[in-house]
Amino acid sequence: MKMTVIGCGYLGATHAACMAELGHEVLGMDSDVDKVHTLNTGKAPFFERDLDDLLAKHTESGRLKFTASYQEAANFADLHFIGVGTPQQPDSDAYDLTHLFDAVTKLAPGLTRPAVVAVKSTVPVGTAPRVAELLREHAPAGGLIEVAWNPEFLRESFAVEDTLRPDRLVLGFTTQHSWAEALLRQAFGKIIESGTPTIVTDWATAELAKGAANSFLATKISFINAMAEVCEKAGANVAELADILGHDIRIGRRGMRPGLGFGGGCLPKDVRGFITRADELGAGEAAGILREADAVNTRRRRRIVDLAREELGTDLRGKRITVWGAAFKPGTDDIRDSPALAVAQALHDLGASVTITDPKALDNARKLHPELDYVEDPMAAVEDADLLLHLTEWPQFSHIDPERLAARTHSPKVIDARGTLNTDQWRDAGWITRALGRV
Template identity: 50%
Template sequence: MRVSVIGCGYLGAVHAAAMASIGHDVVGVDVDAAKIEALSRGDAPFYEPGLQQILTDGVAAGNLRFTTDMAAVRGSAVHFVGVGTPQQREGSAADLTYVNAAFAQLLEHVSPGDIVAGKSTVPVGTAAGLAERVHGAGAVLVWNPEFLREGWAVQDTVDPDRLVVGVPAGSEGERAAQVLREVYYPSVDKGTPFIVTDYATAELVKVSANAFLATKISFINAMAEIAEATGADVTTLAEALGHDDRIGRRFLGAGIGFGGGCLPKDIRAFAARAEELGKSQSVAFLREVDAINLRRRARAIELVVEAFDGEVYGKRIAVLGAAFKPHSDDVRDSPALDVAVQLKGLGAEVVVTDPQAIPNARRLHPQLTYEASRDETLRGADAVVLVTEWDEYRRQLSPEHAASLTAGRIVVDGRNCLDPAAWKAAGWTYRGMGRS
């Protein structure tokens, strides 16, 4: 099938390459000429495991191409729209500027009977308004939210755990759902759940999933706060809770909290939309979820300051990690960088390392010192702060090796991913998040 993808950022570039990898003829469109030039060469503009290979393969095979010309979408049966919905500069609501612009330009080139599939994360009710515009151009709108995890985005696109499609009522919606089944034929053939629903439910599935995950993470971080006040150990608590099938162990990892380009802005936008609907009390807890998340970053800094008896000025601190999570170079709302910047503000000599995110981090925070080598970052450090749980730090760094490089023996484990006993046995003062 011939398909187009409007917006070639994180979501769009992965979706375009993945659709080409399963055999479709794909054209990606974006207004960013530099990004399009890179993608056309087969160069991934960001780090995502597996993306470079399928991008290179698609461009080489000729069934994946990129352009800034919206007219190139003509002839495609399905048009996926996956542009960004950032948080508004003033307020918490989602900014739909890019969505509205993308639809306005796209609808000048669609043909009667085309399917326009929205993939952007939008406030509930957005699709219903866009549907009228799409219908006026003779096409049909479906809402097909994405559920990508950074670091596993390619896998989540070609082999998702579920597919959700919001369609209009009647035969038009039935036909549109069938077309989407054909687009995602490998997943449909293997029995992946394919859920057909209305627009509002499809929109809510995405924001509800993000809100639930954020809540689960902040719940265990709230328990970490209680553990710190009582001498309990939050990691043992999480292990015990995780054996309950109703709760599960995933996302019960206490630490410095979540970040990135999705969860923080999406839960704020959800709360803002609920307020617009007159239902702010229904998701009032999300404000506290957000607050807990931000408090844990502050707590990590407190642990460093306490380890130096209240004064970090002039201390050399090695910060392991800059990306908001491992297997990504994304530094948007990164807890890791937030900790580094705040320690720098307290007068510490901060050196940051990361396997993938240094270029992005340097553009965002040029005031920090960066070092590509993990060991050079550790050399001469008075303290080590682990804030992104890359394998290079959690599994491949022994406390003995670290001690051979550093000047001090203080480690703050912002992700609770190190073995406290091993580090203490090697002479380190270990501090974790919610750990006795």
């Protein structure tokens, strides 16, 4: 099949490359000319595991190319996926749909024949009718354009795997057994044939799916972090408590990792966007549990700052603090709503000298927070440090010898906010260790 992908950020570039891997001819479209040039060389302008390999493979094979022209995209195919960003509005927690509506409005004039526009962007429920209305207003084919809703459930650093082997496939339409459904079933044929559960539903349910899924995951993470707060007061071990709970098949282990909490471009935004839309619909009380999940998540960051002051004193001026981690999670260079950077900035604002190291995200962090210091080598980063904070659980940090590390510090103190360091090994090496939810 031929298809386009409008918007080539994390979602769009990954979707385009994976559709090419499934055998389709794909044209990715993005208004950022520099991004288009980079993608056409077979590289992504961001780090996502395995994506560069697919981009190189299929830009070379000819199945995949990128353009900055909406008209070229409209002419290329009759199936158009839209994966533009929908960030939070600058002055509220609601989704900013500017990029989505702009993409639809610019694509529409080139749609002169029947086509399917399948939106993957995360939106507040009730957006699909507005997309359909814009297409009727601006597309020459008007009512012959069908709108489908195809939410994504990608995890950064696992986006390629999640696209090619998803947990489920959700397709939303106004009516079942439409031409749009047939076209999307053909596009995802190999995925469906592999046994992936495929749910065909209405627009509203499909629109709710991503936000609801992320809200549930955020609640699960915040629940175990709330238990960590109790464990600290009770002298219990939250890691062992999480293991006990995880053996219950109704609960499960996935997402039950206590620590600094969630960040990134999806979970925080989707939780707050879901709450905001629930308020608008008059269902605000139903979102009360999500408000507390968000509040617990924010408290985790403050707790690390409090622990740092417990170890170094309330006056942090002149104190040297090393932060291991800038990305919001390992396996990515994404620093959007990074808990690690939020803590680092808070400590800097209190007068501490903060040095950050991260395997992938230093360039992005440096652009956002030029006032902080950055060192590539995690061993060198702790030179003369009064305190080490482990804030992003990159595997390579856990493999560093704490005994060799201790000799380089001014004071061997560590706060393990992710709970992945070997506490006994670090203590045997002379470190004073603290961890969230543990004695």
